[in-house]
Amino acid sequence: xxxxxxxxxxxxxxxxxxxxxxxTIADARAKAESLQVRAADPAADDAALRRxxxxxxxxxxxxxxxxxxxxxxxxxxxxxGASHLFGGEEKLLADLGERLARFGLPARGAAAETAGxxxxxxxxHVSPVILAAGQESEAxxxxxxxxxxxxxxxxxxxxxxxxxxxxALIDQPRAPFAARFERELLLRIDxxxxxxxxPLAFIVSPPLYHSLRYLMEPVAAQxxxxxxxxxxxxxxxxxxxxxxxxxxxxxxxxxxxxxxVRSVDIGLTRPTRSVPHVARLIELKLERMxxxxxxxxxxxxxxxxxxxxxxxxxxxxxxxAGLEEAGEQPDERCAELIDGLTQRLGPRxxxxxxxxxxxxxxxxxxxxxxTDEVPAWPAPNESQPRPLLLFARAEPAxxxxxxxxxxxxxxxxxxxxHGIAKAQGPERIAGEWWHEGASPPTRDYYLVEDEAGHRFWxxxxxxxxxxxxxxxxxxxxxxx
Amino acid sequence: MPSPPAAVLGQNRxxxxxxxxELRRRLPRMESAAAATRALPFGxxxxxxxxxxGGLTVGALHEIAPQTPADTPAAFGFLAALLAxxxxxxxxxxxxxxxxxxxxxxxPHGHGLSRLGFDPxxxxxxxxxxxxxxxxxxxxxxxxxxxxxxxxxxxxxxxxSSQRLHLAAGAAGLxxxxxxxxxxxxxxxxxxxxxxxxAEAARDRxxxxxxxxxxxxxxxxxxxxxxxxxxxxxxxxxxxxLAAPLADPALSRHPGLFGRxxx
Numbered sequence: 001x002x003x004x005x006x007x008x009x010x011x012x013x014x015x016x017x018x019x020x021x022x023x024t025i026a027d028a029r030a031k032a033e034s035l036q037v038r039a040a041d042p043a044a045d046d047a048a049l050r051r052x053x054x055x056x057x058x059x060x061x062x063x064x065x066x067x068x069x070x071x072x073x074x075x076x077x078x079x080x081g082a083s084h085l086f087g088g089e090e091k092l093l094a095d096l097g098e099r100l101a102r103f104g105l106p107a108r109g110a111a112a113e114t115a116g117x118x119x120x121x122x123x124x125h126v127s128p129v130i131l132a133a134g135q136e137s138e139a140x141x142x143x144x145x146x147x148x149x150x151x152x153x154x155x156x157x158x159x160x161x162x163x164x165x166x167x168a169l170i171d172q173p174r175a176p177f178a179a180r181f182e183r184e185l186l187l188r189i190d191x192x193x194x195x196x197x198x199p200l201a202f203i204v205s206p207p208l209y210h211s212l213r214y215l216m217e218p219v220a221a222q223x224x225x226x227x228x229x230x231x232x233x234x235x236x237x238x239x240x241x242x243x244x245x246x247x248x249x250x251x252x253x254x255x256x257x258x259x260x261v262r263s264v265d266i267g268l269t270r271p272t273r274s275v276p277h278v279a280r281l282i283e284l285k286l287e288r289m290x291x292x293x294x295x296x297x298x299x300x301x302x303x304x305x306x307x308x309x310x311x312x313x314x315x316x317x318x319x320x321a322g323l324e325e326a327g328e329q330p331d332e333r334c335a336e337l338i339d340g341l342t343q344r345l346g347p348r349x350x351x352x353x354x355x356x357x358x359x360x361x362x363x364x365x366x367x368x369x370x371t372d373e374v375p376a377w378p379a380p381n382e383s384q385p386r387p388l389l390l391f392a393r394a395e396p397a398x399x400x401x402x403x404x405x406x407x408x409x410x411x412x413x414x415x416x417x418h419g420i421a422k423a424q425g426p427e428r429i430a431g432e433w434w435h436e437g438a439s440p441p442t443r444d445y446y447l448v449e450d451e452a453g454h455r456f457w458x459x460x461x462x463x464x465x466x467x468x469x470x471x472x473x474x475x476x477x478x479x480x
Numbered sequence: 481m482p483s484p485p486a487a488v489l490g491q492n493r494x495x496x497x498x499x500x501x502e503l504r505r506r507l508p509r510m511e512s513a514a515a516a517t518r519a520l521p522f523g524x525x526x527x528x529x530x531x532x533x534g535g536l537t538v539g540a541l542h543e544i545a546p547q548t549p550a551d552t553p554a555a556f557g558f559l560a561a562l563l564a565x566x567x568x569x570x571x572x573x574x575x576x577x578x579x580x581x582x583x584x585x586x587x588p589h590g591h592g593l594s595r596l597g598f599d600p601x602x603x604x605x606x607x608x609x610x611x612x613x614x615x616x617x618x619x620x621x622x623x624x625x626x627x628x629x630x631x632x633x634x635x636x637x638x639x640x641s642s643q644r645l646h647l648a649a650g651a652a653g654l655x656x657x658x659x660x661x662x663x664x665x666x667x668x669x670x671x672x673x674x675x676x677x678x679a680e681a682a683r684d685r686x687x688x689x690x691x692x693x694x695x696x697x698x699x700x701x702x703x704x705x706x707x708x709x710x711x712x713x714x715x716x717x718x719x720x721x722l723a724a725p726l727a728d729p730a731l732s733r734h735p736g737l738f739g740r741x742x743x
Contacts, residue, residue, distance in 0.1 A: 330626070334572060337624040341606055341617055351605045353590040365590045370604050377601045380594040382715065385689065388557050388593065389586030416550070421680075424688055453678035453693065454550055478586055480557020480596060480692045480713070 008040040012106075046072065051259075052105075053203045058255040058301040059092060061210050064200040069149060074107075074122065076115050076200055085212065089130050097128065103259050112136065115200060116192030120147035120166075136193050141167025148188045154181060166192075207251070207305035211235035218257050218298025222286050225254065225299065230279040232304035237273050246271025246312035252282055254293075255301035262293055266343065269335035269371050271310040277336055284344035335372040342370075359429050360440075361390060361476060384427060385447045387457040387477025394474035397458065404464040404471060407446055411458065413475045418450035426460075441467045447479065455479035518653070520565055522720050524711070527696075531672070532703035536562070539653040540671035541646040545660040547677035547695070552585050552662070554678040554694050556633075557596060559659050560588070561713050561720065563629050564598035566655055571628035573598070574621045576606040576614045581633040596692075597718030602628075615641055622648040622656060633659045643669040673700040682712055682723070691715060693723060 005025045017032040029035050046065075053065040053075040062078035079092060086092040089111045100107040110121035112131040120140055121129050124147045131139050140147065143166050145158050163169055169177075169189060177185055190196035211232040219225060229252055240246060248271050252264040266281050286293065341350045351367040354375035358364050364386075380386070397413040407423040426444035441462040449455050457477035462468030519535035521528045528534045536542060544562075546555035563573050575588065590600030604627070608614045614632055621630045622645075630649075637658070646669040649656040658670070679693035691712040698707045710723040 330571070333624060334626045337621060337626045338604070340620060340624075344620075345606065345608055345613055345617065349607050351607070353588075353600050353603055353605070355590060355600075361589075361591075365600075367587075367605065374601050377590060377594060377599060380591060386591035386595065387553075387586075387589055388560065388596065389553055390589035390592070391586045392583070422683070422687065447689065449681060449689075452550070453680045454553070455678065455681065455689075455692070477589060477592070478553035479592070480553055480560070480694075 005037075042072075049073070049075070050203060051261075054261045055255065055259045056096070057204060057253065057261070058212065058214075058303065059086075059096065060206075061204060061303070061305060062200070062202050062206040063204075064202050067201070070119060071123075071149075074119075075203075076118070078200070078206075079111070082212075085214070093128050093130065099259075112139075114192055114194045115198045116149065116188065117194075119149060120192060123147060137170060140192055141165065141170060145169065148185075148192060150188060151182075151184060154185055157181070158185075204251075205307075207307050208309050209236045209239050209247075210303060210305035212301065212303040214301050215299070218300045220295035220298040222283070225252075225286065225302065226279055226283045228302050229282045229304055230275055232302060233275045233278045236304065236306060237275060240273045240306070240309065240312075243309075244311060245309040246273045247278070247306040247308070248310045249306075249308040250278065251305050251307050253303040253305070254295075254299040255303070256295065257297045257300050260296060262295075262299075264289070264293075265307075267339075269338050270332065271312045272336075273312065274336075277339070281339055281343045284340055288344050288346065331372050338370045338372070358432065360432060361386065361429070362392075362394075363432075385424070385457075385479070388480045390477040391475070394459070394476040397473045397475045399458070399460075399473035408448060408458060408460075408473065411448075411456075411473065411475075413456075418448075418454070418456070420448045421451050423448045429459075445476070520655070524709075524720055524722055526722065527698075527707065527709055527711070527720075530698055530705045530707045531701060536655065537671050538566070538655050539650045540655065541642060541649050541669060542655065542657045543660050543664075543668060543670040543673045544657060545664050545673065545675050546662045547675055547697075549662045551677045552659075554692075555676040556585065556588075556659055557692060557713070558674070558676045558694050558696065558711075559631060559657055560593055560598045561596045563631050563657060564593075564596060564602075564718075566629035568628060569599070569602070571602070572604045572626065573602045574604050574606060574618075574627045574630045575632070576608065576617045576621070576630070577633035578608050578611055578614055581635070582607060585633070595715050596713060611636060615645070618656060619645060619648045622652040622654055625652045625654065627654065629655045629657065631657045631659070635661050635664075637664070637666065637668065639667045639669065646670065670700070671702050672698060672704070675699050679710055679723075689715075691721070 007019060007021050007023050007025065007028055010019055010021065014032065014035065019028045019031055019035070025037055049065045049072065053063045056063045056075055056077055060077050060079050060082035064076045066072050066074045066076070079089065083089045083092045086095055093109045093111055097107055097109055108122050108128065110118050110125060110129050110131070112118040112121055113133045114136060117131060117136045117140060120143055121131060124143045145163055145166055146155060147166060150158070158169075166189075169185075170193075174186060187196060191198040213228055213232060215228075219228070236247075248268050250266045252266070254262040254264070256262065264282060264285050266278065266285060268281070272278065338350050348369060350370040352370045352375060353365050353367055355365050355377055356363060395413065397411045399408045400410040401408050407425065408420055410417065410419050412418075423446045425446035429443045429445060431440035431442060443459040443461055445457060445459045447455065448458055455478070456475055457479065458473060459476055460471045460473055462471045464471050518538040519531065519533035520538055521535035544555050544559050546552045566573070588603065588605065590603070593600045593603065606614075606617050608617060611634060614634060618630050618632050621627055637660070645656055675697040677695040679695045681689040681693050682691040684690050691714050693710065693712050696709050696711045698704070700706065712721050712723050713719075714721050
């Protein structure tokens, strides 16, 4: 078989012709002359399945696309605590099937207490079925052993040994099986019957707190989205208050009518339970995202999840919106301002400055993303003048000096020549040779004042005679 | 507010109507008194005398422009020294500018700011792509009433935007100080407009700079008088001072500068 192209998947029409998965293309063509063949693209299949699983988080955030062992053609949903929103598991399953059919995806579904049982029933039961707890053993007994998600070798061996139905395996003594087969067989039986846990890899880690809204009419307007997000946050606040935590990161998932999912991530400087604050941040973020969000024909479902929660000092609940202003601390309001500006302007737009231990002026401080933490600055060292404005990159200047190692007399920078009235310096700053890579040459800094009183920070790069024969000059900063 | 004496109230109805009118006249002023009419003096008597409340109105828009484009660092220095004086010191100071402005003029350097009495720990830098966003960010910051003062580097500002910002500053009771380009001359709602040029710095006997010097002109001032001064900033005491007229060699180079000082 190796090297011969085989059928990996087929549609209903091909199935009707009697073609089966695993047949060579030559055999299949013999059955149906008009057969059309496309090369299989497992990567694209996987991506499509993940997209679909993401869409399915509109039912519950715990969605797990099937991996290779599960056939890679479906997904698990953990509907614990979610089915009541639809009026029961039957209705949820019916709704799911209907929507998938609308996307052009005929699907089979089943609900059971265990992932293994649900998988088996979805594959091998004729009609959609909801299995009550405790009936796994009985329901599975009648299904073929293929319903156990076993490897092909195990399946073949079992067939050879005469096992056809799962029921024949369930009641057998375990010891001979454990000796004869890999752990796989007993594990799969135990998982299907709920005797062993089956960890699922969820497409997004299920959040601690989340809330969903299904809309009768899809919405596309930003105000409508923000208004619904506000209500979703109100739903979540109660649980946050109960647990004494606040949200640090949130994700608003927007489910489009056509199955696409857009998500809006919000990060906060400090944990919050404030509904207006979260609503405002979402509004600002949406404004920034603007056109890229593309509502298509509208969003029919919105979900808000707290993806990171952090302990919050008790007391302040923002349930009573009117009292909010009075109760808040200045630090908290500062954090809210920073959050608001960041959401609207972009992640690196709001910064604070912190001092660093370095002789090189460009490394003597760092801009970091603003939080409510305030850096501590040392008192200025009066013997080392530092400019008010520093260029990110020192700009080259043409300098005339009487002697190569002497102070500058005149310089040309940005197309203007400045005659120097007074020069103060040099302040010698050696390159940080202990850092990786080639160490920069020594710099001699001069604070110069031109005839009009403008003050500049110039430096000569390289020691004349020792490091270089023709030192270069730069303007690094400007003094007030 | 002094309450009208009881005897006056007891007199005839005409007098009473007059008192009610007087109260009506005073009331709005009292309501906005706390926030909008606070003023921050420079601590320089000759300069403060030109300003309507003996200082810079806190809840208002102020503009600072350099005399020539090359004077921008001087104007920014004046702005930074001014901004650092707004209290309380526990509150941050916001500086909003476009990436373009930072590339043109350089980025504020913490070790340099601290020499102008501006604690860099108070600084929150807001960098925007476009000026429209910068205007929004300043208004947002004013509305939040979180910072002690808000500053911005804004090249283009129409009258409507300046009115909007001035109102936001007034409502929040916070100062908004804008650094404008040298050529800016549009109509603006700003309470004051300053023009700042570099002047020779004061030096000690070793030739080291002790005080940065600025030629400061108050070009426009609502309810005040324009004026012109040679202002220095004392790096040791962190305060403004007027250049000593006779000891300063800058004076000989700028004759007539102090002619209008009595003004």
